Amino acid sequence: MAAAMAASSFSSGPGSVLGRSRRRFRGCLLGALLGDCLGGRYEALPSVDGPELLRFVRGLGRPQRKPRSPEGRDAARAEEGEKKNEEEPEILSYSDDTAMTHCVVKSLMAKRDFDEVDMAKRFAEEYKRDPGRDYGAGVITVFKKLLSPKCSDVFEPARQRFNGKGSYGNGGAMRVAGIPLAYSNVQDVKKFAKLSAQLTHSNSLGYNGAILQALAVHYALQGDLNRDQFLEHLIGHMEDVEADEKSVADAQMEWHCSSPVCPYGHLFIPALHGASSRDPGRIQQPAADHYLLHLSGWGHGHDRNHGGGHCGCILWGRAGAPELEAQL
Template structure:
């Protein structure tokens, strides 16, 4: 049996992949009824993941190939992300990311391509947050993790909200990974640690709203209050809420996120990463893992990254 560290690292990466792959069929739906979701869960077809997992695996590989103290090399990562898009462009990429990757491959510096996006405003999409989870495996503190997260996100998300979404998801993944799955999660303490890490009034108010909804809100009500689209400020908070509703049951966290509708692959992927990083991979249904494409590769990357985790974790 894998060590608890390896089980958590596998939980984090498999949580990304199965949340994404199960949610993908419903991306853009207003809301998802339980019967349709149950049908998708019962199907025997392969679970195919989308851009969320494809780019998460690129970042995971990037971290494997680089040693401390600086595991994120923006110039190299920009090319690696762009080449992955070029290799499999059909995985369902955002418009902004596609444009940046195309320009990077033609030789435009990533910073210019990123800053030019959306009429010079930069992207605040959730693409930085959706791929960031592996950072939690190599970071050593919330401050370290948020710094690395911003560096991995700015390549495609020069708008600060795009980076803050990645910082929030990475910090949440770090705290979930380092939480003791044998004790009930202190949800208020979890949210206040996140609040301290994000250091921005808008994001603190999103987290206050999450606090007000936790333990009571239905998926549809939560989506109405927090948003469920492909922008970082209106998707990462919902993923954190889905985790906090079911911190010890990753399958339920993923189902909650999908039932909320909207950007279902991405929100379920982020929620699944958090919950399964806390519990370990053994709490994800084997029926899902058995259907997942490329599962062997995902497991190998997780095992290698687990050896990078600080011993205190």
């Protein structure tokens, strides 16, 4: 799938560019999947330390103990009195992040362009087919309305959320990686990232977050920018994106967030700090804690599967699939 999208987006370029693009496209999608699955494994824990995370990643495919919440540790000790804690291979599950990312990619490939009706239908039908992927209650309501034969405007169910204010969550950003894979023009990336997010998140904070994530993937795929250039591009675009009247008004409203970690902008700095230009996919430890933890907010109890997916598609979109596979 990633190779097909690379060929479509870079069909006019030289073979070396196409080959590099395929590696990065695969890295982007595999990184998003790995981040989602890995983050979900630690979702219930208040904190995760770097060494434990690295031990788990390096031991994938081998029997390992599952992480336990503080409440579950006492019960675990009691169980060990009766029998030893058995280790068995662990299967990591993907969430709605990956399910909907897959829908975005399949829609773009099937229609060869952005088609909001087809994409919305795929979202809703994917939920109906496999609802046990940790979907939020609000977006489930949107999907049910999209499945109704009375739905004539696929954007309307999202606009009705929260008494017309729309959702400002990160659901649009968590699935947006397919947009910069399909479109190489930055204006198209911004346009279609916004539209894809508005199918479920009509508040500007929600769809602008998707634009930012899509832009980050777009520039990561190019692979030839240093950290400062990367951030300058993102800041420049987002200053323009957030200058419209609705974005300004939404930003001035009182919002409540349970996490001390900024859900978007602060995630990219440590990622590129930790990914050197010589070996961009190498797992390093540039500071006291591992940058992957900062990137996804795991050290602060953030929404780890979302953060992990955001991290993975950027970092390994830049590095490419071979570097990702070498680490596993």
